[in-house]
Amino acid sequence: MSTTDSPQSTACILCNQNCGILVHQDQEGNFTKIVGDEQHPVSEGYLCQKATRLNYYQKQERLTSPLRKKADGSFEEISWDTAIKEIAEKLVQIRDNHGGKSIAYAGGGGQGNHIGGVFGAMLRSACETPYIYASLAQEKTGNFWVNGHLFGRQNTNYCEPVAEAEFVMILGANPIQAHGIPKARPTINEVSRNPKKTLVVVDPRQTETAKKADIFLQVKAGKDAFLLSALLGHIIQNELQDKVFLRKRTVGFEEVKPYFLKIDVGKYAEMAGISHAQVIEVAEGIASADSFALRSDLGIEQSHNSTLNSYLARLLFLVTGNFGKEGTNCLHTALFPLIGHSKEPEAGGITTQVTKMKGIGKLFPPNILPLEIDTDHPDRIRALIVDSANPVTNYANSAAQRKAIEKLELSVVIEVAMTETALAAQYVLPAQTQYEKMEATFFNLEFPENFFHLRHPISEPLSGTLDEPEIYHKLVTAMGEIPRSFPLLSAIAKLDRRFPTLKLLPLALQMTIALRPKWKKYQLLILKETMGKALPYDYAKSAVFIWTACHMYVSKYEKQVRRTGFQEKGYALGEALFNKILHSKSGTLISKHTFDESWELIRHKDKKVHLEIPEMLEWLEALPEKAHEEVKRGRKYPFNLLAGERRSYNANAVMRNPEWRKKDLEGVLKINPLDAETEGIENGSWVKCISPTGEILIKTQLTKEVPQGLLSMPHGYGFTYPEHDHSSTGALANALTSLEDCDPLAKTPYHKNVRVRLEKV
Numbered sequence: 138m139s140t141t142d143s144p145q146s147t148a149c150i151l152c153n154q155n156c157g158i159l160v161h162q163d164q165e166g167n168f169t170k171i172v173g174d175e176q177h178p179v180s181e182g183y184l185c186q187k188a189t190r191l192n193y194y195q196k197q198e199r200l201t202s203p204l205r206k207k208a209d210g211s212f213e214e215i216s217w218d219t220a221i222k223e224i225a226e227k228l229v230q231i232r233d234n235h236g237g238k239s240i241a242y243a244g245g246g247g248q249g250n251h252i253g254g255v256f257g258a259m260l261r262s263a264c265e266t267p268y269i270y271a272s273l274a275q276e277k278t279g280n281f282w283v284n285g286h287l288f289g290r291q292n293t294n295y296c297e298p299v300a301e302a303e304f305v306m307i308l309g310a311n312p313i314q315a316h317g318i319p320k321a322r323p324t325i326n327e328v329s330r331n332p333k334k335t336l337v338v339v340d341p342r343q344t345e346t347a348k349k350a351d352i353f354l355q356v357k358a359g360k361d362a363f364l365l366s367a368l369l370g371h372i373i374q375n376e377l378q379d380k381v382f383l384r385k386r387t388v389g390f391e392e393v394k395p396y397f398l399k400i401d402v403g404k405y406a407e408m409a410g411i412s413h414a415q416v417i418e419v420a421e422g423i424a425s426a427d428s429f430a431l432r433s434d435l436g437i438e439q440s441h442n443s444t445l446n447s448y449l450a451r452l453l454f455l456v457t458g459n460f461g462k463e464g465t466n467c468l469h470t471a472l473f474p475l476i477g478h479s480k481e482p483e484a485g486g487i488t489t490q491v492t493k494m495k496g497i498g499k500l501f502p503p504n505i506l507p508l509e510i511d512t513d514h515p516d517r518i519r520a521l522i523v524d525s526a527n528p529v530t531n532y533a534n535s536a537a538q539r540k541a542i543e544k545l546e547l548s549v550v551i552e553v554a555m556t557e558t559a560l561a562a563q564y565v566l567p568a569q570t571q572y573e574k575m576e577a578t579f580f581n582l583e584f585p586e587n588f589f590h591l592r593h594p595i596s597e598p599l600s601g602t603l604d605e606p607e608i609y610h611k612l613v614t615a616m617g618e619i620p621r622s623f624p625l626l627s628a629i630a631k632l633d634r635r636f637p638t639l640k641l642l643p644l645a646l647q648m649t650i651a652l653r654p655k656w657k658k659y660q661l662l663i664l665k666e667t668m669g670k671a672l673p674y675d676y677a678k679s680a681v682f683i684w685t686a687c688h689m690y691v692s693k694y695e696k697q698v699r700r701t702g703f704q705e706k707g708y709a710l711g712e713a714l715f716n717k718i719l720h721s722k723s724g725t726l727i728s729k730h731t732f733d734e735s736w737e738l739i740r741h742k743d744k745k746v747h748l749e750i751p752e753m754l755e756w757l758e759a760l761p762e763k764a765h766e767e768v769k770r771g772r773k774y775p776f777n778l779l780a781g782e783r784r785s786y787n788a789n790a791v792m793r794n795p796e797w798r799k800k801d802l803e804g805v806l807k808i809n810p811l812d813a814e815t816e817g818i819e820n821g822s823w824v825k826c827i828s829p830t831g832e833i834l835i836k837t838q839l840t841k842e843v844p845q846g847l848l849s850m851p852h853g854y855g856f857t858y859p860e861h862d863h864s865s866t867g868a869l870a871n872a873l874t875s876l877e878d879c880d881p882l883a884k885t886p887y888h889k890n891v892r893v894r895l896e897k898v
């Protein structure tokens with residue numbers, strides 16, 4: 138942890154790839170040089186330009202004391218003891234007076250930090266709330282819902298092996314900028330250059346990735362459902378589906394088939410803005426390839442027909458038999474699942490109190506959060522704990538999010554920096570950065586080999602800060618749920634670590650819980666207090682959850698874990714895996730599967746993919762009518778704004794100091810030169826961009842990268858930062874977005890279909 142000359146291994150936290158990095162520091166703990174870590178099992182030394190700027194995260198303007206809002210709206214510093222006591226008392230009061238469902242939790246982890254969220258579950262237990270609002274529910278919950286139907290559980294997920302496939306489709310994603318796949322740039326370049334491989338890119342914008350495509354399908358924004366239906370229509374109408382695969386691996390194709398037999402392929406292609414010939418070329422390319430892999434992301438998730446897009450995209454590889462074999466999308470394992478599985482309300486699943494929204498993957502969507510708070514409904518949300526998220530800037534409709542947070546009876550923000558959400562809250566608790574504590578993410582989405590990276594701290598924690606597991610621990614004990622110390626268990630834990638296979642601690646813990654069943658839900662905190670203190674590193678207490686995860690993982694995948702080189706079996710193997718993860722500072726392999734074994738990961742009892750989802754097929758039938766509704770809605774606001782383009786220098790809300798950017802300082806609005814001429818806009822001028830929700834001032838750039846009628850701006854701009862004004866921090870995308878413009882099923886926002894008009898300034 139000391140600042141020595143030798144670089145220390147950790148990971149980049151600026152996107153979900155979490156590339157392994159080696160950090161050099163000076164005496165003051167500045168990150169002076171950052172290079173790729175070749176020992177990292179997935180990134181193998183790769184990094185992009187953003188990682189080299191991480192000192193702007195580590196050395197940003199930090200929070201150093203708990204803060205409490207005064208009557209005049211300003212903050213005063215208070216001690217940790219006071220903050221914990223007051224927050225705990227208020228949580229207990231609200232829970233006991235209004236029930237646990239009047240309390241909600243938002244966030245729980247960003248691109249680099251998920252350990253806090255694991256311990257956040259303990260606080261949610263103490264509050265008795267099932268409500269987690271998270272950014273995954275403003276992008277991926279449509280996918281999760283579809284996966285639940287196809288594969289049996291919402292927390293089944295598949296990998297996207299772009300590097301291994303013969304035919305690749307990048308659908309609504311821009312890996313050259315946004316990554317999302319390992320070593321994205323060399324990987325895309327290889328697929329692009331390899332004459333035996335085909336790269337298809339589907340995007341309304343001529344992106345950096347589209348420029349590498351063999352076939353670029355410049356779809357009309359929000360019209361992917363038509364394109365995907367046309368592709369499936371051509372395949373099924375011409376009997377190009379993989380009949381052997383469908384018989385052996387799936388059920389329900391006969392029910393799905395008629396919907397695609399009646400699709401007018403030419404007309405649907407035209408609706409999507411793609412030529413009929415290109416649809417045929419791509420459909421036949423997919424059907425005849427030895428392997429086809431799909432990589433999709435926000436372009437289809439945060440736009441019209443979001444959940445339907447997820448379904449159709451999956452049908453494309455399933456109907457053509459491209460699943461569960463080399464070079465195709467394939468289910469993978471998880472050491473620790475990123476999400477859970479929610480039952481449908483009809484089957485007893487939980488809904489929210491005010492809007493009656495169901496959970497998906499145990500998550501609730503940011504788009505309804507203000508509606509659940511800012512109302513007189515007796516069962517509204519009255520208290521909110523936010524950790525590692527910035528709802529005011531990152532959730533749809535900033536103004537509505539801020540107003541709702543200000544209305545709460547209790548609002549607590551756990552943060553490293555004074556964010557817009559922290560400013561709106563009553564209590565702000567200062568956390569350690571991701572380089573000052575143990576951290577990890579659950580973005581381990583690889584197959585056949587999967588990995589895990591438990592990162593060790595590389596910087597001394599800033600005085601006054603705590604790590605999230607400790608913050609939750611203090612709150613749960615202050616709420617009177619569990620005692621702080623467990624002397625007997627602690628003594629046993631020390632012995633247990635010397636002779637782990639005797640299972641002394643697990644047995645003692647089991648007995649303790651038999652006597653005190655209420656403590657069961659806080660097992661992880663008890664382990665942190667006991668085993669955590671007996672671990673070899675003094676900062677590793679929170680790693681106890683990896684210990685539980687390793688034993689669970691081994692109980693499911695013993696053979697596959699042993700294939701990575703272990704001799705141990707059973708419980709001893711769980712211990713060995715834990716020790717390997719604990720000591721591998723650059724990350725390590727955890728399992729090796731065969732492709733056949735991936736079929737075991739399907740959660741339907743028959744181990745088959747269930748293709749028929751009636752809700753999706755009804756939606757598919759109604760598609761043409763929906764398209765007309767959208768056109769009507771659009772007249773007053775003639776432009777379609779893509780509000781949230783990933784660029785060279787944006788990283789969600791992680792980087793607040795605008796000086797981290799080497800280019801695109803203002804985060805320009807891209808506009809087609811012909812549109813600019815009509816609007817009388819010159820390159821580099823500032824314009825007012827107005828939506829039904831709000832308006833922003835933004836600098837323009839004329840470029841043919843966007844077609845006429847389309848505008849594109851980045852997210853991750855427009856934060857307040859001391860001594861920087863608006864012209865240097867850029868515009869806030871979510872000043873324009875709305876709560877209502879979202880997917881009817883998953884409530885994921887249409888950030889890629891924001892209706893706007895422009896005014897010269």
Ligand SMILES: Nc1nc2c(c(=O)[nH]1)N[C@H]1C(S)=C(S)[C@@H](COP(=O)(O)OP(=O)(O)OC[C@H]3O[C@@H](n4cnc5c(=O)[nH]c(N)nc54)[C@H](O)[C@@H]3O)O[C@H]1N2
Nearest residue numbers: 152309310311315342358359434435436783787788789889
């Ligand atoms: N540089 C950078 N990288 C990041 C992040 C970051 O903030 N900055 N954030 C990370 C996070 S949280 C995420 S979720 C990922 C997201 O990663 P991506 O989804 O790959 O990134 P985006 O730029 O949001 O959108 C992808 C593409 O969708 C296209 N698109 C827009 N509308 C449509 C449409 O209607 N149809 C189709 N087919 N395409 C459309 C856009 O033009 C864009 O090129 O990126 C991660 N990586």
Ligand SMILES: Nc1nc2c(c(=O)[nH]1)N[C@H]1C(S)=C(S)[C@@H](COP(=O)(O)OP(=O)(O)OC[C@H]3O[C@@H](n4cnc5c(=O)[nH]c(N)nc54)[C@H](O)[C@@H]3O)O[C@H]1N2
Nearest residue numbers: 247272525526527531551552568571780781789790852870
């Ligand atoms: N308009 C528009 N809005 C978007 C998007 C878009 O494309 N367009 N993209 C959406 C997507 S895909 C995503 S994933 C979300 C992301 O939005 P959020 O879920 O809000 O997550 P982040 O921006 O990654 O990080 C939020 C906060 O975590 C804090 N933080 C960093 N490290 C730590 C730590 O160690 N501990 C604690 N407690 N806090 C820490 C940072 O200071 C930051 O304020 O944005 C979404 N919002």
Ligand code: SF4
Nearest residue numbers: 149152155156185188
């Ligand atoms: S931002 Fe770049 S270096 Fe950082 S994790 Fe993502 S791809 Fe890797």
Ligand SMILES: [Mo]
Nearest residue numbers: 272273276789
């Ligand atoms: Mo995201």
